[in-house]
Amino acid sequence: MIKYINQYSFSFDELNFNEEKLFEAFRDFSTQNFPLLEELYQQLYPSIKQNCKPVAGYKYFESEHITFQKNILSIDNIEFNLGPIIYRDLKDASDIFIFVCTIGSDLEKEVQKLISEGDTISAFILDRIASELVELTADLLELKIQNELNTKNYNLTNRFSPGYCGWSVSEQRKLFSLLPEDFCGIHLTESSLMIPIKSVSGVYGAAFNLIRKDYHCDICDAEFCYRRKSD
Template identity: 30%
Template sequence: MTIISSQIVINIDEEKVLADIGYNGNCGPPARMRTLVHEYARNATQLINPAYTHVIRNIDFVVGRTVYIEGGSTFKSHVISGLLKNCEQVAVFALTIDSYLEEAASQLADDGLVVQARVLDAIGSNAVEQVAEHIHKMITATASIQGLVTSQRFSPGYCDWNIVQQEMLFRTMNGSSSFIKMTDRYLMIPQKSISGIMGIGTREDDVANYNPCKTCERQGCAGRR
């Protein structure tokens, strides 16, 4: 089921937006940049139209790096199988803030207003992450009522979970994610969209606290948690 929700309150974190566009550490933003971010953040809400869907599926069994999901889907990843082998269910979700904001940012860039376009793009990234956090809390609250815990969110393209598995993830949702399209390179349209999974189970240490980054030796990884 697709939910178009105006009830998700988006409060743009202006400090995170500034950090996203390069102002962090010892490099503080000039006053005019703070003003620009503040004005765009205040007005961007009219360009944000959150929509999301999620399904809960039983995990049939796990063999090696392959997870067999109720309905015939398979997820193939050592990181994902390491999580889901300790879970009874998996939540599969997709969400977006729609395309209005990215279209506005594209128009700004076409008009030569590159800085403004970059600011608006960063605001969109902050907004879609807030929608993802809303969905995470909602799924976690539902699981908690049943005495279950949830994991962090994981998306195709993270660690060893190949981006081509995006197609399998969407198939698992049985068409309920029709408000998001997928390109032949498995990218999502609108671009300000997130898809992924959350494990659901009973074991706090193996589910809620599961973090493959703690044992990963890869250096300089932008996705490290």
């Protein structure tokens, strides 16, 4: 049975970060640099495994708590201006999950330590790996939610986060207002930056026998989007 609030703690091994995912995360690198990348990863691996502490959770809202109208999603009377791209995917959902996930702050500290030691190449590589590990944490949370929904033949939409696909990052604070304080150990700064930095938040839609659509990268101009990198 799906819970209304749920939180998970994962191990680094559960994220299944392997060599294939390492090279995918650095696909903009020349393949000539892959041997160096692999060498530095092996050097960083003990620290990554020790300091990556994945935590993820969600809050579940059934249909009576949500409404959709003209690019607007309302959850418990809090309005989110999703914009047309996200609205197109979510408008057929009957239920909504608000989620957050993080790998904690220890890897961020390791990045800063490497910078202070002048090892900017290792710091850059570790920082990007940490970003990938957050996304893998979100992927694992998605699997957990979908497995719980399988009992009622519900499917999830793609996940969407403030700051992407035309959804303003300024609405992050509204999102967090619907979650318990410091949920999963994450809080917001005055400028709506998540702390720890290596964190992700957003929403899923869910509905009976919902057909999941592809991301609309062809009509989105956000060059920084991690989904665009995989195209």
